[in-house]
Amino acid sequence: MNTRNVFLINILLAVLWAAYQDQWSTNSLVIGFVVGYVLLSILHRGYGSLVFNVVSYVIFLIWSILKSSVQVAWVVLEPTLKLDQGIVAIPLEARTDLEISLLATSITLTPGTLSVDTGWNAHGEHVLYVHNLVMGNAEDVRRSIKQDFERRILRITRGGNGS
């Protein structure tokens, strides 16, 4: 049984749990989801770490959006604009459409970076072009995006520790 079916069963367990309470409320739905999650993560190896990875990725994404929003706000409000714009090509390990679109959406959501296009570079690698407001060193940009975003997304979609 794949993880999507397990997730549906988890939703079903949450609804059942809430339906057996005296009053329908969102709290009991959440409690039912947590109970079902604990049970299913014991039964299905891999399901527990998947949900954990998704939740930790969302928290990481919100944190990095807030952090870089403040940085971009500071760049905008400084008396003299210190812009260093540039487009960096990031070689992708992500292969499927889901992985690439998750990565591109996360990069665009984070202020200061903006994914422009995908394509192939001179070496024939599949790359994602990312526009940076304040760039610095191209290698640093490449490493931070691969470390922070791509590794976590691959951990979600491929399971285990990514690559």
Added chain:
Amino acid sequence: MTPRDIVIVVFILAGCVFMLVSAIGIVRLPDVFARMHAAGKASTVGVSGLLLAAGLYFYDEFLMLRMLALIALIFATAPIATTAMARAAYRTGPRKRKHLHYDEMAGDGQAPQTHAGERVNDPVG
């Protein structure tokens, strides 16, 4: 003021400040890409701050759930429009690229000197 009021005021202030900053950014920044960075901030951080404040003020479980769903939908859709506009801006004229200090996309032959209406050879589709 109860602590809840303080939290609501903080959310509203943060949302308004981010919207103001991105309006200033749209005026001050030099080119289309930099302006898109500023505009994206208003539509995600600013709006979600205001929605969270509204959800807390008229507090109700299902209203709060609706606000969270709205925020999730905004976060899922806004970047797609931004990416599409950035890609179009990059491909429709070399003039828009003059503020870029560093451009690996041009080095890879992805920057055709196109004119409007001319068909672009696009390997990705």
